Amino acid sequence: METYKIAVDNQERKKRAGLLASVIVVLPSLLLLYHYLSGLVDYLTFNLFMLQPESHLGQAINFFIYDTIKILILLFLISSLMGVVNAYFPVERLRVYLTTKKLFGLEYFFASFFGAVTPFCSCSSIPLFIGFVQGGIPLGVTFSYLITSPLVNEVAVAMFLGMFGVKSTLIYAGSGILLGMIGGYILGKLKLDSYLSDWVKEIQQNSTNENAKWENEKTPFIDRLPAIIADGWGIVQKVLLYVIIGIAIGAAMHGYVPEDFFTEFLSADKWYAVPAAVILAVPMYANAAGIVPVIQVFVAKGVPLGTAIAFMMAVVGLSLPEATLLKKVMKWKLIGIFFGTVTVFIILLGYLFNLFL
Template sequence: MFDGLQDFADWLIYSVFGIGADTHLGTALNFFVFDTLKILILLFFIVFIMGIVNAYFPIERLKDYLNKKKLYGLEYFFASVFGAITPFCSCSSVPLFIGFVQGGIPLGVTFAFLITSPLVNEVAVAMFLGMFGVKATLIYALSGILLGSVGGWLLGKMNLEPLLSDWVKEILENKMQQAAYQDEKRSFRDRLPEITRGAWDIVKGVLLYVIIGIAIGAAMHGYVPENFFNQYLGGGQWWTVPLAVLVAVPMYANAAGIVPIIQVFVAKGVPLGTAIAFMMATVGLSIPEATLLKKVMSLKLIAIFFGVVTLCIILSGYLFNLIL
């Protein structure tokens, strides 16, 4: 889907600037260029599409349905399944989070998507199947969906909407004001400039956070050696699971990118459950993601979100080590 962007990043860093692909700097800069372009493009088009949805479809009715209809938690499960089938890393999922919040989807349901989307995708499942077999793959995929559902449900019960950033509150307030006088009979052509401006305004609003977040992730991706972790996570002691999760938070990679590293961990003696917990924390919790989320959440909300997901991942890691 983004092969052209990867080719451009390879050409720019390795050919134009002449930085070697086997160097830390080359790896970091290539990662930065590719992910910056990918996320900005995703952000614009996702918010643009959500603008069209907001203009033509009864988002308020969907919001009322999710808030009032007794779905017995299935709304969190559906959001997690949707997250599992969308091939986004944690930072790529943030644009969808903004769109969901803007569209009036309940915050807990939105969190269920945000948690699961980076954890599970079809590429990682295929790689997991080839490297670790059917049993480990099923546990990985189902636990990712369950983790998103439970985490979203817990966060949804905390009534965290007041902890959204002022920027998001302003977007939601403006949306409500526009809805009061919006002419539903306007053609798509008439609405297109307004929808495009709205999408571009959101892109400009988070641009600095995107660049800072990806820069941090690129540095981690290029300079942190794999062998640094093997010696500390391979003993199987009770504290290795929480240590793996805490160490993984500063890292940044998507699920497909981290699976080969997990295979190396397991080959060197790291328990598979501990390795999966490390993978989930790497792709589901990261400093770059927190930097991006700072634009849409208060620090307190980010801390609550990370705390709940961290606890769920640690418990999952212990469970994996018992089962696998």
């Protein structure tokens, strides 16, 4: 028996050592590839494929290869990092924390921040929204989560970081969290609980706010790491198709759409550009992986970054499919108030972005 235990322990040590070695090799390799990616893709496109740099096809293919590899690298790294956050601060713990602690308004920040670090689109955020309501979390705090979750997540942050740099990414992520905080606070003060659906009211009445008892998590980080990396890779796999489609659309626009096509309608000198972009975006539906590459091309074609971000926020945060799903938990009047509030804030953010970016 003792011999068997020693053999198992040795096997576990070898497994851990192999995992650490893989991380030590793979992580620097990805960072090195990211650093030299532009030159490698230029060589691949214009030397091996022998495409002309000034041709529409050459520009489109170069854009597609470069952005696809770059975004997938960033997406995997940031998704894995967020996996560490989620592993040590799971949703159930957040629900208990928000329902048992006096936070003096910080609950809106925590809910909004949690929405930013969870990888959900507007539609997939709704089941968790229901869970928040069921757990007794105030409606305004729940709205903070629902507003921020589709707007800011690791997918959007990774893609924004690769396309627009650190400054624009921080402003985008910070403003998305701030939008969730302010929007949730305002909606909470309006006392809109009566406009929840009868089904949700029944859930609230039947639910009990028991204090959850959490045992100290003693699982070593090295033992959690395989699952965290697997989850990060799983997120990449889930959004891979959206990334490819979005970047393909962006590549086609980058290579073939005339320079003045977008600036004619959404240029900075037109006062209505931001609200027009938001209104046009609502009938559309895409997640961040599909829309960010298109936004990059908008900016490259001369559309102000603030207008482009407002368009993106409206696409991912104000969609007709989301409104349809929300009908299960809200009455139409509350859906209208929710959409109207978020629309106004997105438009205001668009104007502010154009002033400071």
